Structures are given as structure tokens and as C-alpha cells.
Amino acid sequence: MADVHTPEQRSFNMSRIRGKDTKPEMIVRQFLHKNGFRYRIHVKDLPGKPDIVMPKYRTVIFIHGCFWHGHEGCRYFIIPKTRTEWWTNKIMTSRRKDQENTQSLRNAGWNVVTIFECELRPLLREKSLKNLLLYLRAPSADSLDFNDHE
Numbered sequence: 001m002a003d004v005h006t007p008e009q010r011s012f013n014m015s016r017i018r019g020k021d022t023k024p025e026m027i028v029r030q031f032l033h034k035n036g037f038r039y040r041i042h043v044k045d046l047p048g049k050p051d052i053v054m055p056k057y058r059t060v061i062f063i064h065g066c067f068w069h070g071h072e073g074c075r076y077f078i079i080p081k082t083r084t085e086w087w088t089n090k091i092m093t094s095r096r097k098d099q100e101n102t103q104s105l106r107n108a109g110w111n112v113v114t115i116f117e118c119e120l121r122p123l124l125r126e127k128s129l130k131n132l133l134l135y136l137r138a139p140s141a142d143s144l145d146f147n148d149h150e
């Protein structure tokens with residue numbers, strides 16, 4: 001398939017392709033560690049391969065990029081103006097998978113925490129991590145979903 005992206009678009013897209021151990025994930029891991037929590041990372045035998053798994057707390061944590069995971073209402077989630085339909089399908093698919101994974105995990109008795117990258121940006125980081133700590137100490141029946149956006 002021909003590469004129809006301009007260099008500008010390519011760098012736009014590439015900036016969203018990240019490997020393991022992305023910075024936002026490290027923020028959460030360091031925070032948990034500092035607070036005495038122990039966890040496993042990139043557990044492949046659980047739905048969606050959660051970024052952080054805390055067996056003792058029966059909790060999994062996903063740290064999602066706002067773009068790939070289609071963070072609704074978020075200013076970092078903007079469908080590109082070119083190949084709009086392709087991007088929309090791609091992101092809708094990843095959102096549907098996220099929902100399915102969350103449901104499977106809940107059915108198996110896991111608490112599911114989803115943190116979007118924008119919630120770890122400097123302005124919201126402290127609040128988000130504090131919420132996470134509160135949640136780990138007293139998980140509610142529902143999954144933890146932060147609704148704030150920077």
C-alpha cells in the first residue's frame with residue numbers, strides 16, 4: 001500500500017505510536033512503588049494486557065493514550081482531517097475492544113482502573129494519583145473512570 005502521508009502527517013502519527021514503558025505509565029508505576037504498592041506489568045494472559053496488575057488488590061490499571069483510545073471529550077483526541085473515516089473506524093474499534101476487555105475483567109472479578117494520559121499531565125497528575133490511591137484503599141463496585149480533562 002502506498003504511503004500517502006505527507007511528512008508532516010507522518011510525524012503527527014508517529015508521535016502517537018509509543019512502545020512499552022511510556023512516560024505516563026512510569027508516572028503511575030513510580031507513584032505506586034513510592035506508596036508501597038507492588039504490582040506486575042504487561043500481564044499478557046489477561047484481557048487487554050493491562051499495563052499494571054495488582055493481584056493483592058484484585059485491580060488492573062490501563063494507561064491509555066487519548067488519541068488511540070478515543071478519549072471522549074478530550075482535546076487530545078482529534079480525528080485527523082485526512083483519511084477521517086479510516087481513523088474513525090480504527091479508533092472506534094479500539095474503544096470497543098477496551099470496553100470488551102473491561103467487561104471480561106470485571107466478570108472475572110477484577111477492579112478495572114482506566115487512566116488516560118491527559119489525566120497524568122502536570123495540572124491533573126496530583127489529583128488523578130490521589131484518586132487512584134483512594135480507590136485502591138477502598139475500591140468501589142464500579143470501575144474507576146476519571147472524567148476530568150486538562
Ligand SMILES: [Zn+2]
Nearest residue numbers: 066071074118
Ligand atoms: Zn484525554
